[in-house]
Amino acid sequence: MDRSTSLDIEALKMTQEQYILAAQPNPLHQRAPSMCGGAPAYPAVGVGIYGWRKRCLYFFILLLLVTMIVNLALTIWILKVMNFTPDNPLILQSDRNVTVNARNDQGQLTGQLTVGSEMVEAQCQRFEVRSADGERVLFSADEQEISIGTERLRVTGTEGVVFSHSVETSHIRAEPFQDLKLESPTRSLTLEAPRGVEVNAGVGDFKASCRKDLLLQSSEGEIFLDASTIRLGNIPHGSAVDPLEGAPAGTTYTKQTVYELCACANGKLYLSPAEKGSTCQTTSNFCLWS
Structure with missing residues (x-):
């Protein structure tokens, strides 16, 4: 076999190898850009959701839509029940x-x-x-x-106001045409002020009553009673005769209409029949036995 024949066989082998390489798929050649500068060549692939995946997607979309409708309906119902409106109060x-x-x-x-x-x-x-x-x-x-x-504190209860301890105030006044009453049914009632206590009844009467002793005491000053008429009621009647000496024989007494106000050593007052002279006796039966 000569040299030319061997060259033809080699050329035939190379041609077969190029054909085999061209027939095999090469991803590099498929993704390579075209020589004209266009988009890269990709194989056509079908895109879509089919079968049970498509049905599940539709189900979830429907469930989300129903949930949104229920939430909107509940919100409107709450606003309606709770009266959340600008024109109505909040209840x-x-x-x-x-x-x-x-x-x-x-x-x-x-x-x-x-x-x-x-x-x-x-x-x-x-x-x-x-x-x-x-x-x-x-x-x-x-x-x-x-x-x-407030400028005025009004208590409308029939029993008034009950304080368990001390009360400090600058003014206590009753309602018009009503009585003002300060009462302590079981204990003492004390009114104290560093510069004096004033009790004034502009049109009515002032009354102070107690079950036992009523004490008016002034440590440095005096107790001054200023009125056109001063009455002391229920003062006991004493005797003008000294109980140690007795009445003289043949003494007779007429109905007494005028009395003299007498004071014992302990401060108690009594009435004694008035005579030409004073009939007050320090040893009066009232001062000794009362």
């Missing part, structure tokens, strides 16, 4: 207690308001009631004191 109703809590940044309870069927209870450091403009404090209460800032 909170409950078969039991209604409690409103206030907490700080650490979650600790700082204030609480409880509205129950029998009482309203507020738990806080200070409770205030202000006027309509918010400037004046009408009522305030804390652990130290209770302050009432």
